[in-house]
Amino acid sequence: MIKNRSRRKLNRPSSHRMATLRNLAGNLVRYESIKTTVAKAKELKRFLEHLISKIKNTKEDFNKYRIANRYLYTKSLSEKLIKVIIPRYENNSGYIEMALLGNRKGDNAKMCVIRFK
Numbered sequence: 001m002i003k004n005r006s007r008r009k010l011n012r013p014s015s016h017r018m019a020t021l022r023n024l025a026g027n028l029v030r031y032e033s034i035k036t037t038v039a040k041a042k043e044l045k046r047f048l049e050h051l052i053s054k055i056k057n058t059k060e061d062f063n064k065y066r067i068a069n070r071y072l073y074t075k076s077l078s079e080k081l082i083k084v085i086i087p088r089y090e091n092n093s094g095y096i097e098m099a100l101l102g103n104r105k106g107d108n109a110k111m112c113v114i115r116f117k
Helices: 014-031 038-056 061-071 075-089
Strands: 033-037 096-103 110-116
Touching: 014 033, 014 038, 014 075, 014 110, 033 038, 038 061, 038 075, 038 096, 038 110, 061 075
Parallel strands: none
Antiparallel strands: 033 110, 096 110
């Protein structure tokens, strides 16, 4: 019996999994819409919604940048997230949406587009 399975492993060791999520998050912040597999998109949605909520609930600007820099690779992405994307969601939650595309031709993996609402 499987209990308390909190997140997907994506068939990667933990450091590689975290690097994959950070790369996907950076690309989503940069382009505001990316195409990926459904499993990666679900984990990315969980990862980024947690990050955005954490930043929104922080009062001081300096701490917002520290939190964002911990999860994103470059300062320009952190700046875009804090100054451009987060102000769109002042009063609401649910920042990211997914749209299914069908299966990938090569390996039949389920694909989707993930974007900010």
